[in-house]
Structures are given as C-alpha cells and as structure tokens.
Amino acid sequence: MSQSKIEWTDRSDWNPIRGCTRVSEGCRNCYAETLAGRFSDPGQWGHSFAERLLAGGRWTGKVEVQWARLDQPLRWRKPAKIFASSTSDWFHEALPVDEIANLFAIAVAAVHVRGHTFQILTKRAARMREVLTSEAFWDQVNAEAGWHVREYVDPLARRSDDARATLDDYDAENPPPGIWLGVSAEDQQRADERIPDLLATPAAVRFVSCEPMLGLINLSRVFDHTNEHSIDAPGGRSFFDPRDQDGEPSPRLDWVICGGESGRNARPMHPQWARDLRDQCGWAGVPFFFKQWGEWLPEKGWYEDHPVSLPLRVWNGSAWTDNPEINGEWMARLGKAHAGRLLDGVEHNGMPEATR
Ligand code: SF4
Known part of the structure; x- marks a missing residue:
C-alpha cells in the first residue's frame, strides 16, 4: 500500500535535505x-530553516543534509517508488557536490540491494546537468555505493561481496538504473529553461512535472536558448533550421505529469492547458499522468447539478479575473478532494517503462 498521498509514487517520506529557497512562480x-x-x-x-509563519514563513536560505535520515531507504526492505526529498531540491546551490554524491550513493545502493526506484525532481536543472556530467562526482558515488552495498547486505549470509561484485560502475555514459530524473515546469518559460538541461543529463528515465501548471506549455516546441534550437521533447527531435520538417534525433521525455495547484492560495489551471499536454503525449506515445485539478475545477456542467455559490475565476484570454461578465473559461473553487483527477471523464495514470 502506498505511504504517500502523491498519486505517482509509493513513498515520499525520505527527506534527507532540509531547507530551500524559491526559484520561480x-x-x-x-x-x-x-x-x-x-x-x-x-x-x-x-x-532556522524558515521564518515563523506569522512573520511570513519564508525560507531563510539555510539548506542542510539530515545525516540521521540518510540511510532510511536501505532499511526499507519492500521495493518501492520513492519520491526522494519531496520537500527540498537535490541540486540547491547551497548543497556541496560531495554531499549530493553522498545522497546519490545511497540511492544507487538502495536500487541494487532493495530494488527501490528513486524519482528525483528539481527546479535547478542547470546544476543537475553540471553535477551529473562530472567524472569526479561518479567516482565518489561508485566508491560510496559499493561501501553501502557491503554494509547493508546481510554480512552473516556472506552475500555482501557477491552483491558488490554485481554493482556496476556508473558515469555520465552509463547512468544507474532505477534513478529517474525530472524537472518541474509551470509554464513555457520554465520548460524552455529546464527541459534542454534535463535532456542533456544522463538518466534511466527523464520526466517533467507540469505542476502547478500556470500556463500553456508546448513540449513539442521547447526552445533551447543556449544552443538556439527548438526541441520536440516528447518526440525526441531537434530542429536547428526552422524550415526543417523532420529534425534530428535527440533524447526524449519518458514521462509527463500534469497537475493543478492545491492549498489556500491555489491558482486555477485552464483545462485547455491540460488537454494540450495530454494530446502532445498521446501523439508521441509518451505516458501521461494527470495528477489532480487542485482546488479549482472547470465549472461547466458542475453547476447544473450543484447550484450553490462558490468562488469563481474567469480566464480573460491572458489572466484569471473574478469578473463574471467575461465570456471565458470559468473555474469554481471546489477543493482538491471534490475536484478530483478526471480529465474529460478519464483518469490518466501513465507511467514510464524503466529502460535500464
Ligand atoms: S517548490 Fe521546491 S524548489 Fe521551490 S521553494 Fe519549495 S521545495 Fe524549493
């Protein structure tokens, strides 16, 4: 049974990093x-990680690894998908590279010894790419992962050396199995900034989480500003010349998650943004997971059955308003539990096939 409320994972209780800072909307x-x-x-x-809520509740900028929690996944015997450090960011600029390597070594060993899968999500894609393409990083991960494997396979059963012997040496050309890397992208600007770095980072599975989705995202035309070309991320093609219809092969996304925002100050997600993502994935054959509407649901149809007064937002073509005179998409605040996770009547639970 899942120990997480997040629908696309089994566990979100391995949080070895504490603290963070905001990076985008x-x-x-x-x-x-x-x-x-x-x-x-x-x-x-x-x-010391955040101000008191009454004083604004903002992160202070302090970020630390919680060493006492480091080896938890190695103690969990039942194989699980683990959304790792869901309350911070693995690639926060305040975390030294050798500490990120400590965390990765645990993940590599826990995949090997326990059969877990790690789902790592970041908003700091450029740093992820920089760290995971460094040879020194992988040297440290391999050495420490071997040590953990020996430590956690029952030494009395004398299997630990065998287990170590079957642990591969990983690097940027040969990324470890069972570690999925993803970026969050709430709008096109963030998709353009983060997805090219994700696709240039070695990983068994690459995914994007469009949650909270705050604007239209065309994954099939992600613009890589560094290399000045566009990428069809679900289709796995790059287009250096706009007149080129076919493009060139490039790494592709393996999975797309979509969700609206929840919580007290949640912003609505226009249904057409979610439909577009679903259709882009469908055309390219990429698994699509519709996680939730969040607090707001398209009100069309709902009011006919539930004639009560609820907070409303109306899309005026470029922003949300509360002006009922506008002839745009209407969203009603129902709360996350009532809004549910059906998109046009269908539950989308696509998951990637791990290729390594
Ligand atoms: S949403 Fe994620 S990256 Fe942003 S401040 Fe919170 S934990 Fe950090």
Whole structure:
C-alpha cells in the first residue's frame, strides 16, 4: 500500500535535505516552506530553516543534509517508488557536490540491494546537468555505493561481496538504473529553461512535472536558448533550421505529469492547458499522468447539478479575473478532494517503462 498521498509514487517520506529557497512562480505557494514556517520555533524541525509563519514563513536560505535520515531507504526492505526529498531540491546551490554524491550513493545502493526506484525532481536543472556530467562526482558515488552495498547486505549470509561484485560502475555514459530524473515546469518559460538541461543529463528515465501548471506549455516546441534550437521533447527531435520538417534525433521525455495547484492560495489551471499536454503525449506515445485539478475545477456542467455559490475565476484570454461578465473559461473553487483527477471523464495514470 502506498505511504504517500502523491498519486505517482509509493513513498515520499525520505527527506534527507532540509531547507530551500524559491526559484520561480511555481514556488510561490511552496507547501514545504509553509510547513517549515509552521514548525519553526526553537526546538522544532523547521527552526532556522524558515521564518515563523506569522512573520511570513519564508525560507531563510539555510539548506542542510539530515545525516540521521540518510540511510532510511536501505532499511526499507519492500521495493518501492520513492519520491526522494519531496520537500527540498537535490541540486540547491547551497548543497556541496560531495554531499549530493553522498545522497546519490545511497540511492544507487538502495536500487541494487532493495530494488527501490528513486524519482528525483528539481527546479535547478542547470546544476543537475553540471553535477551529473562530472567524472569526479561518479567516482565518489561508485566508491560510496559499493561501501553501502557491503554494509547493508546481510554480512552473516556472506552475500555482501557477491552483491558488490554485481554493482556496476556508473558515469555520465552509463547512468544507474532505477534513478529517474525530472524537472518541474509551470509554464513555457520554465520548460524552455529546464527541459534542454534535463535532456542533456544522463538518466534511466527523464520526466517533467507540469505542476502547478500556470500556463500553456508546448513540449513539442521547447526552445533551447543556449544552443538556439527548438526541441520536440516528447518526440525526441531537434530542429536547428526552422524550415526543417523532420529534425534530428535527440533524447526524449519518458514521462509527463500534469497537475493543478492545491492549498489556500491555489491558482486555477485552464483545462485547455491540460488537454494540450495530454494530446502532445498521446501523439508521441509518451505516458501521461494527470495528477489532480487542485482546488479549482472547470465549472461547466458542475453547476447544473450543484447550484450553490462558490468562488469563481474567469480566464480573460491572458489572466484569471473574478469578473463574471467575461465570456471565458470559468473555474469554481471546489477543493482538491471534490475536484478530483478526471480529465474529460478519464483518469490518466501513465507511467514510464524503466529502460535500464
Ligand atoms: S524548489 Fe521546491 S521545495 Fe524549493 S521553494 Fe521551490 S517548490 Fe519549495
């Protein structure tokens, strides 16, 4: 049974990093920041990582690995998909590379020994790419992962050396199996900034989470500003010349997650944004996971059955308003539980096939 409320994972309780800082609009209503602010009195776990909620509840910028939690996945015997460090960011600029390598070594060993799968999501895609293409990083990961494997396979059964012997040496050309890497992208600007770095990072599975989805995202025309070409990310093609119809082969996305925002200050997700993502994935054969509407649901049809007064937002073509005179898409605030996770009546639970 899943130990996480997040529909696309089994566990989200391995949080070995504490603290973070906001990077973009997708962070505006950061759940982890609010929680840390709520428990920020002296002696509480959020102390010094976030201001008190009454004082704004913002991250202070302090980020630390919680060493006591480091080896938890190696103790969990039942294989699980683990959304790793869901309350922070593995590639936060305040985390030294050797500490990121410590975390990766645990993940590599836990895939090998316990059969877990790690789902790592970042908003700092450029740093992820830089770290994971470094030879020194992988040298450290391989050495430490071997040590963990020996430590955690039952030494009395004398299997530990055998297990170590079957652990491969990984590097940028040969990324470890069972570690999925993803970026969050809330709008086209963030998709353009982060997806090219993701696709240039070695990984068994690459995914994008468009949650909270705050604008239209065309994954089939991601613009890589560094190399000045566009990428069809689900289709796996790059287009250096706009007149070129076919493009050139390039790494592709293996999985797309879509979701609206939840929480007190949640912003609505226009249904057409979600439909477009679903269709882009469908055309390219990429698994699509519709996680949730969040707090807001398209009101069309719903009001006929539920004639009560609810907060409304109306899309005026470029922004959300509360002006009922506007003839645009209407969204009603029903709350996450009632809004559910059906898109045009269908539950989308696509998951990637791990290729390594
Ligand atoms: S990167 Fe994630 S954890 Fe960090 S502030 Fe943004 S939403 Fe919160």
